[in-house]
Amino acid sequence: MSEFDYATLRVERPRDGVVLITLARPQRMNAITFEMFDELHDVCGRLLRDREARVVVVTGEGRGFCAGLDLDDAVTLPDMSPHEMMLGQQYWAGAFVNFHELPQPVIAAVNGAAAGGGLGLALAADIRLASPAARFNAAFVKIGLSAGDVGVSWSLPRVVGLGHAAEIMLSGRFVDAAEAATIGLVNRVVPAESLLQESFELASQIASNTPFGVTLTKRVLNANVDAGSLSQAVEVENRGQTLATRGDDFREALAAFREKRPATFTAR
Template sequence: MSFDASNFRPHHFLWEFADGVATVTLNRPERKNPLTFESYAELRDTFRSLARAKDVKVVVIRGEGGNFCSGGDVHEIIGPLTRMDDAGLLEFTTMTGDLVKAIRACPQPIIAAVEGVCAGAGAILAMASDIRFASPSAKAAFLFTRVGLSGADMGACAILPRIIGHGRAAELLFTGRSISADEGVAWGFWNRVVEDVLAEASALALELARGPTFAHAMTKRQLDGEWHVSIDEAITMEAEAQAICMKTKDFHRAYEAFANKRKPEFQGN
């Protein structure tokens, strides 16, 4: 069954869709947009469904009210977790990890547009995105040790070192300290720091949405798939992936446009 992006109405966050770009807005600004059991699950299910959403080319994720996400809600998640049995705890941690798996597995590029607080699970959402833009006010923190937990949460020990390096990731995951926008861009966590982060993210999203979306999905798949293989294996994988892309109509459209000295109009097939 296909995913109807135009008529999708989530319960626990806002959804906008236009021109091939879906915008997910975390919308509890009075609490700096924390996540709940229900919003975790709905986000997971949404990103899983995007594999069937042919009309969605790119996704932007942001927070309402000048902040991105303050992590798991202290009263609605942290408190109940202290009273759960072993099975309940593992069910919860598996679900939160499945959200990251869904973000990484969905074929669309994901752009995080981050302002203000980006902490705990919020920092994980940004980390799991393909591209991260920050406003000057953005502060990211992997806060898990501050509440007596390990930094090994939702894939952080695997993904964060690949973005900023092992030593820097270890410092953030051991201490739980915040990194500013300037430090984050210097470390490579943020792609850019800009004044109007949503405008910048939306502009890039529209640019990508007009591009060869089948090829973008292949790029995303290979970026993840080549983490755990040798260089030789990666080169073989890329040869196979590129050969598949060369059979697409978009590849032929691009050649015809180049030959006729005009800009290609990609259609994603």
């Protein structure tokens, strides 16, 4: 059962602090529709306000992770005016920006093909685990569009480097799971039958740390990947550490470490 009444997504809580979002259009390899964009915006808004959600896992139902924009919706794009298309593009890409900017860490459990927007969604996550069936491509360039879409031109070079990103985006070729692990596109490849279990285990490890510490860590990573210098990066880190030491959870973490017991955090 989905926690919310969505047509294209299923939202569940498989463990304390862990939210699982499943793209639920298996008959279309979980291709994105305009309705799914609406629902992605909505679920991100809910997660932004959800104090119980510590880590988010996103995956696809069935054989695919996400096949990109559904071609039944894509055929309407040429009939839009330039203004309509620009406003739509901003809205659609904004769903991926929202995912990337969630306060919770996001793990993509890539169970199959991640093409076009599916690649963009996987890259919007902080961590990517893949099954051996996972495949990735910048499909946009294969259908007459630029491969720069939904943030891929920003995120892919940061994950795999400019050279690999150029080849993937200009050719549109598929990258299989083994190559994806070699170039750093995914953190690791795990057996298909244990993909979600390992994603949940990793999510639980993250959720065992202080809520504020995890949020600060995600923010400092995203901020400092583009820092102009070491001193600028350290300045951001220093402010985060100063804030973290003001909360009750820091005292509790120290006490639990000294007493060799699990910590109990209040997110205060």
